[in-house]
Amino acid sequence: MPNDNALTRRGLLMKLGVFFNGCVAAAFALPIMDYLLSSITRGRNNGYLDWVSLGPVTQFPEGETRLATFRNPLVMPTDGKTADTPCWVRRVEGDKFQVFAINCAHLGCPVRWFPQSGLFMCPCHGGAYYRDGSRASGPPERGLFEYPYKVENGLITIQAGEMPTPGPSAALLRKEPPCA
Amino acid sequence: MRLISRIGEWFDQRLQLASPIREAAEHPVPRNTASWWYVFGSAALIVFCLQLVTGILLALTYVPSAGEAWSSLQALNHDITLGWFIRALHGWGSNFMVALVLIHMMQVFLFGAYKFPRELTWIVGIFLLLMTLGMAFSGQVLRFDQDAYWGLGIGASIASRVPIAGPAVVKLMLGGPIIAGATLSRFFAMHVFVIPAILIGCVGLHVLMVLKLGINEWPMPGRIVKRATYLKEYHELTKKDGAPFVPYAVWKDMFFAAFILLAVAACALWFGPFGPTGRPDPTIIQTVPKPDYFFLWLYALLSLLPPSLETPFLLIGPVVVILGLLLLPFLSGEGEKSWKRRPIAVLTVMLIAVTLGTFTHLATYAPWSPKMNAWSGAPVPVQFLHSTTALERQGALVFQVKQCRNCHSLGESGGQRGPTLDAVAVQLTQDQLIRQVIQGGGNMPAYGKNLSPAETTALIAFLETLHPAGQAPARDASRHFALEQ
Numbered sequence: 001m002p003n004d005n006a007l008t009r010r011g012l013l014m015k016l017g018v019f020f021n022g023c024v025a026a027a028f029a030l031p032i033m034d035y036l037l038s039s040i041t042r043g044r045n046n047g048y049l050d051w052v053s054l055g056p057v058t059q060f061p062e063g064e065t066r067l068a069t070f071r072n073p074l075v076m077p078t079d080g081k082t083a084d085t086p087c088w089v090r091r092v093e094g095d096k097f098q099v100f101a102i103n104c105a106h107l108g109c110p111v112r113w114f115p116q117s118g119l120f121m122c123p124c125h126g127g128a129y130y131r132d133g134s135r136a137s138g139p140p141e142r143g144l145f146e147y148p149y150k151v152e153n154g155l156i157t158i159q160a161g162e163m164p165t166p167g168p169s170a171a172l173l174r175k176e177p178p179c180a
Numbered sequence: 181m182r183l184i185s186r187i188g189e190w191f192d193q194r195l196q197l198a199s200p201i202r203e204a205a206e207h208p209v210p211r212n213t214a215s216w217w218y219v220f221g222s223a224a225l226i227v228f229c230l231q232l233v234t235g236i237l238l239a240l241t242y243v244p245s246a247g248e249a250w251s252s253l254q255a256l257n258h259d260i261t262l263g264w265f266i267r268a269l270h271g272w273g274s275n276f277m278v279a280l281v282l283i284h285m286m287q288v289f290l291f292g293a294y295k296f297p298r299e300l301t302w303i304v305g306i307f308l309l310l311m312t313l314g315m316a317f318s319g320q321v322l323r324f325d326q327d328a329y330w331g332l333g334i335g336a337s338i339a340s341r342v343p344i345a346g347p348a349v350v351k352l353m354l355g356g357p358i359i360a361g362a363t364l365s366r367f368f369a370m371h372v373f374v375i376p377a378i379l380i381g382c383v384g385l386h387v388l389m390v391l392k393l394g395i396n397e398w399p400m401p402g403r404i405v406k407r408a409t410y411l412k413e414y415h416e417l418t419k420k421d422g423a424p425f426v427p428y429a430v431w432k433d434m435f436f437a438a439f440i441l442l443a444v445a446a447c448a449l450w451f452g453p454f455g456p457t458g459r460p461d462p463t464i465i466q467t468v469p470k471p472d473y474f475f476l477w478l479y480a481l482l483s484l485l486p487p488s489l490e491t492p493f494l495l496i497g498p499v500v501v502i503l504g505l506l507l508l509p510f511l512s513g514e515g516e517k518s519w520k521r522r523p524i525a526v527l528t529v530m531l532i533a534v535t536l537g538t539f540t541h542l543a544t545y546a547p548w549s550p551k552m553n554a555w556s557g558a559p560v561p562v563q564f565l566h567s568t569t570a571l572e573r574q575g576a577l578v579f580q581v582k583q584c585r586n587c588h589s590l591g592e593s594g595g596q597r598g599p600t601l602d603a604v605a606v607q608l609t610q611d612q613l614i615r616q617v618i619q620g621g622g623n624m625p626a627y628g629k630n631l632s633p634a635e636t637t638a639l640i641a642f643l644e645t646l647h648p649a650g651q652a653p654a655r656d657a658s659r660h661f662a663l664e665q
Contacts, residue, residue: 037352039351039352039354039355039356039357039362040348040351040352042356048356048357067465069463072357072358072360074356074357074358075360076356076360076361076362077361078245078246078247078248078360078361078362078364078365079246079247079360079361080245080246080247080248080361080460081246081247081459081460081461081462081463082246082247082329082358082359082360082361082363082460082461082462083358083360084461084462084463085358085462085463086462086463086465102462102465103333103337106337106482107333107334107337107338107482108330108333108334108336108337109330109333109334109469110330110462110465110467111465112465112466112552114555114583114586116555116581116582116583117555117582117583117584117586117627117630118627118629118630119583119625121550121552121586123467123468123469123549123550123552124330124334124468124469124479124483124549125479125482125483125548125549126483126548126549126550126587126597128550128625130625130629136620136625136626137620137623137624137625138548138623139482139483139485139487139490140487141487141488141490161357161358162357162358163333163336163350163354163357163358163359165336165337165339165340165346165347165350166337166340166341167337167339167340167341167342167346167347167350
């Protein structure tokens, strides 16, 4: 008399087949996940950040704010112009600088510097910032993002490599200049 | 003729598809559903097919590389025969598809078609809506121009606000630390492979369920849906008052679909392709990024929400809306179908339509954005300079040079970020004007550090002249006495 619960030869083979395919699926899933998440895992421990030069300090007059551009430290062959990143360099005096990210702290649009009114203005949603990057008005909840910088041998270099965003990642770009 | 039918028989013997197809085509539908109200779903499907065809045609030329995508779009627009037309068809097709899907959804909601037993059809429909919007956004990214580049920046900024996982989500979305080649490649993969595959699968399920469960009958006030009796009632209805879908109802679908395709073609011919706008070069910062029209309402909302509410709204809002839509057929799976007996449903649709319409309209002229070139582009209207003193004219110059007009309009030209200043002297006394300029407040930056005392005096003197002819400027009544003391 056949028993429904009894383990038959074919039933066992099928279960083994399912198990075997499960193992294969897991073996495939691991490298696939590793590949898919590589843009995150690579970024751990500031893996994307590096020091890049903005050129000699002499091209930034004291008391003024100028646009500078740098090539992102990590470049892929298909990046084209998108790896060229602009930033605002304010030379306060001597070797004291402030280097602001171009991205508005609200939603990342490119802010423009207006020397006459001493304001950075954003074309998207009307965010405005004072010359020192602090928030003046509009929807941003904080001041402009600042890149850590250092001045060596007459060159100004900044630590860059990630697009600053208003979420927690912004903490990577310290708000206070590191070398006072 | 006999040869053709013999060939047909030869194939059908092997495929055995003829009878299920005939069954599907001739399945009885309630007579009154052969209505012009029931054509939007099939029209959306036809436009989706148009998108598939034009999408493949575009892929023959398009290069999904951050360095070359923009040039390949230029080649499509200018170098390749009718490349512009295919681009225009695809772009306008996308606009029409979003609109049709929304209209279809509204009709289904108002006709109570999401109720028992069509809950799953509605839920799959919600996924179809989300996928359609996903196609619209990723398609906008593939048009790799300035708007696409900065639109991605906005997307990344929104994604970064997710608690804890924010930075990881951004890197996953961008495929790296910045918007670059990897970003475009992954949006290409989503737009061309992943989302279309899901769409095709979901469309198949959606249509299959319409065939299996039957089209929603025309809602009659008072005819209540009950789980226990509905299937029997629907079956009787189609038996008593039914007609075969083909040809009884299908001709309206066909006419409307053809009309929509012609409308897409007409828009494509008349208005041409969308962009691309400027080169996706982040160092060109003289740009005013704007999303395509179906995301304009969001663009407006993001400027008008109080800053503290923005992140909760962005993160919780979509979850609440999607959950609400998914739960709808379970919360009201029975009861009245007719819109005549569902006032709250009708009001909800009207409220949402008016809200989205208003935000979209606002976003087309963006009164919250400073006019970046108003200070150099818009002259001070002459009437404000008539019979002014030298000091007041100096003030007008300060007003212009300090870029006040980027945010404040004068004589209807200039920014609308701040209030118009045509009659500001009537609204604020001299002291209030000085305080407002120097300390800012109420969303105005403080200009104290940026104006010399002489400039401030001149500026205030000019602002004091801004009042209608016959109306005296505001003054502080106690000032006279205070000065006398």
